[in-house]
Amino acid sequence: MTAELAERQIGPGAGRERLRATALDLFTERGVSATSLQMIADAMGVTKAAVYHHYKSKDEIVLAVVRPALEQLMGLVRLAESRRSRAAQVETMIVGLADLIIANRRLYALLQGDPTCTAILQRYPEFPTLGERLVALLAGPDPDPGSVVAAGMLLAGLRGAGSDPRVMVLDDEEFRRYVVGCAHRLMRPRRPASATG
Structure with missing residues (x-):
């Protein structure tokens, strides 16, 4: 042709x-x-x-489809990493992820939930460390297991919430309010576990 x-x-x-x-x-x-x-x-x-x-190739199409959201996500991570306080980093991530989901609901689900998409993105220069950086920003340095679990649940839950048909009918502001509220509850600071258990 x-x-x-x-x-x-x-x-x-x-x-x-x-x-x-x-x-x-x-x-x-x-x-x-x-x-x-x-x-x-x-x-x-x-x-x-x-x-x-x-x-x-299909790989090129996948990269073209997800690149805008991936670049937004990387920009959000860089912004959060530039914040001085731990609380400001977490807040930047929570609000930024909510806005990212609203702008890219189906795309975020693909980016975070499709194993073939993930495998293709592993060849994208910045992607292999992006997941670690997301968890580090949400869970903090030297996190306790509860913080790591909470960060993982938040990231997985965002994928599900963003693509659930029962949630897709919500307007952006209502959806954002729910996402930010749930994220705040999930990522609230934790007291260290006592040595006596």
């Missing part, structure tokens, strides 16, 4: 955006591993060659 024909089928700019949106629909409905380039092409009503003209 010539480049000109591929551009006519999908088009630059808005066409690439439509390709990414179609891929996201299929990835969230079927999972990344069960979605083929042919399925994406069929859903768009174009040839597989037209998809290949824009992205050479």
